[in-house]
Amino acid sequence: MPSLPRMTWDRPHLLGLEELTRDEIVTVLDLAEHFTHDSQERRKKRANLAGKVVVNLFFEPSTRTRMSFSLAARRLGADVLDFSPSGSSTSKGETFIDTAKNIEAMGIDLVIVRHAATGAPHLLAQHLQAGVINAGDGAHEHPTQGLLDIFTIRQIRGHLDGLTVGLVGDIAHSRVARSNIHGLTKLGAKIIVCGPPTLVPRGIEELGVEVSHSLDAILPRCDVINMLRIQFERQRSGLFPSITEYARLFGMDSARLKKAKPDLLLLAPGPINRGVEITPEVADGPHSAILKQVTNGLAVRMAVLHLLCGQPEEMA
Amino acid sequence: MPSLPRMTWDRPHLLGLEELTRDEIVTVLDLAEHFTHDSQERRKKRANLAGKVVVNLFFEPSTRTRMSFSLAARRLGADVLDFSPSGSSTSKGETFIDTAKNIEAMGIDLVIVRHAATGAPHLLAQHLQAGVINAGDGAHEHPTQGLLDIFTIRQIRGHLDGLTVGLVGDIAHSRVARSNIHGLTKLGAKIIVCGPPTLVPRGIEELGVEVSHSLDAILPRCDVINMLRIQFERQRSGLFPSITEYARLFGMDSARLKKAKPDLLLLAPGPINRGVEITPEVADGPHSAILKQVTNGLAVRMAVLHLLCGQPEEMA
């Protein structure tokens, strides 16, 4: 198993890509690349997090993110505990911070938190000695998803600067969109956000992105399209007319794909609604990197965990 | 700790006993026997599955099967992750196959699946590179339960061929019955299925079994009785008149036991309804192997896990 390179890293927490420098993002990507080799020869585990305890503190449902963090932490030798708010002391009236401080007092090293409230991970970071990783806070940021999207683009295209990346769908409620915008912009990509006017927040141009309401118009210019997930409850609240109408205008199918560059790269954070954001033949087709993203997510999360609390190899 | 024998095994999945040859079943039983010694000196763990990741993908509730697989996998050095469909991406509309493929993309080696739909594990096996173990699919098969029943009979009686085994109760809805029938028949046992006419499917004689509707009539001929579990919701749907009536005709109590062979062996897949299929004094009496079945389940599952993805000992 190749030994890990020495990386410079000072941050105790990963709260969002907005606060990271370009160099810090590149550090994560470079380290993640080392871990992609690990996944191919899986029998050996690293011990960089041996003796460390990582807690998943998820206040919103999650399959892949929680499992991906759990697996990443175990691959590095950490112990992982899941905290599920149902059946727990939050139902007895304990505050969010008290719950976290109590968990921390048991001697844990890292808290991975998902919460419906924007800023919840930042609040934790202020109150805990343990490291905090944001696994999604409201519609704000989901930095490891952003990092794995960026990693996947770099892995397949070889570079990021000069690329045009379209983020398509529900920009307003997407923490994935925000993490993509902050990360990709710093690495020199151009971002176009594209969705129905009700789902693109006003003033988002201030983040340095172009705004469009027509996928057909921007498609020929894009090197990468990241198809954001549609949450069906938005329809009930009147934010878009119908699923069929949405799919017709903003979904990706074989016909529309013909208007794109021949090497268009398609990403989707998943879980995908087949036939809504993306048709089955496109999701499973040659442009799609959807499952590669999931695989890369493990390597990216191993990199983040190692940077935040891993020990150098000679101590392992 | 005794070293494991070399076994020949080619299958990547365990989907049912219907598809296994007699020799393959014997291979599992023989290997399981080695693991029963392990459980007696438990401090040492084997490392045959070190670095492997096993996922429990249970879409139906389970205590013993899920825990038994988890323990078996850990005893062999694997990492085990539980996937629980509630609070997960299936509630966000993801398809069954997409959920499984996403989990697989994280780098897992084996999926243990329980699902209400017949054939769900076979579907997974077609779509995944990872190995698939059927932990119960609808009323179809539950192969590791069948194997542990067969293992327990062989352990106590020394052999299987020539034995007469009665399967008593709800044959129609029992995946345990089907796995028992396929496995025991291949190993030379004679099977009598016995239950109320509404709970014995027509045409089941084609599987090579005898059909009876009277436990009292077949009891004197049986060497083994496997008391299937009654699911109370069947009564509501009119499939049998009342719990009391069922217990009177098909339950096992001390009085009825007097009509059986003196060395009758009683199995029950559990969880048992005391006083329905079996009275407490019989469940806890000398004929009952109910808890032995649970203990043997661990050894049988270790054998299956090792055959599907274990490494030879010298690599461990």
Next chain:
Amino acid sequence: MPSLPRMTWDRPHLLGLEELTRDEIVTVLDLAEHFTHDSQERRKKRANLAGKVVVNLFFEPSTRTRMSFSLAARRLGADVLDFSPSGSSTSKGETFIDTAKNIEAMGIDLVIVRHAATGAPHLLAQHLQAGVINAGDGAHEHPTQGLLDIFTIRQIRGHLDGLTVGLVGDIAHSRVARSNIHGLTKLGAKIIVCGPPTLVPRGIEELGVEVSHSLDAILPRCDVINMLRIQFERQRSGLFPSITEYARLFGMDSARLKKAKPDLLLLAPGPINRGVEITPEVADGPHSAILKQVTNGLAVRMAVLHLLCGQPEEMA
């Protein structure tokens, strides 16, 4: 890592502090002290429970107790499995004892049980070969909570005998109160229980405690106050008039604290209702040992686990 002292211990179970001798309690406290050093240099794990399997059998919700036991067991090298009654065979009608015996038959060493029924852990202990730890049974006992409270007092004050400890709040429904009373009394502390007449059971003086209904009256005499948690559902049942009224009479705030001894030690088993039993500035102030209790809980539980089923160090 310092090696552990040899301790004399004969009990297979920890069911309550009522049954322990003074010497046995001191043994747990002394061993726990060794483990507090472990938590400070956390990279190294002990192997005293290597190969052992510990099951959390929680029939009532719990965050900190379940996690604390899980972490303690893993720090000693054990495998830990969680049993959650929802989605399990108890929903299929299996009895409590059958569920436990089935889990035990899989080869487990220790069951940690929480149950709404007083005596449930004692019942298990009668039926299982495995060791049983009571993690809270009804309003009866919660011995490891009692032990960690006692440990924290001894750690901060250096001794227990001669101290006056006030237990304040819902004495009637508190298993923490009962474990505190049994343990502290044996170690020479004087106990005053204090709460509204509806929440102090008649005849509790027989346990050797003083009874008071006025916190203001007893406060100047107390060296330690343990603020029990108020369960809001008690109010609905008419056991106290209102949260505000309760807080005014039995809550701890800065003004009331001025009437106490200057070195008063404040404990609370948590999760706390900020502003009810204790105001935020007092909970986070210099008298409070609330988070220290949580940290000590880990060491105390490691001690209990090691005494019940740990191996001597030279075998590890």
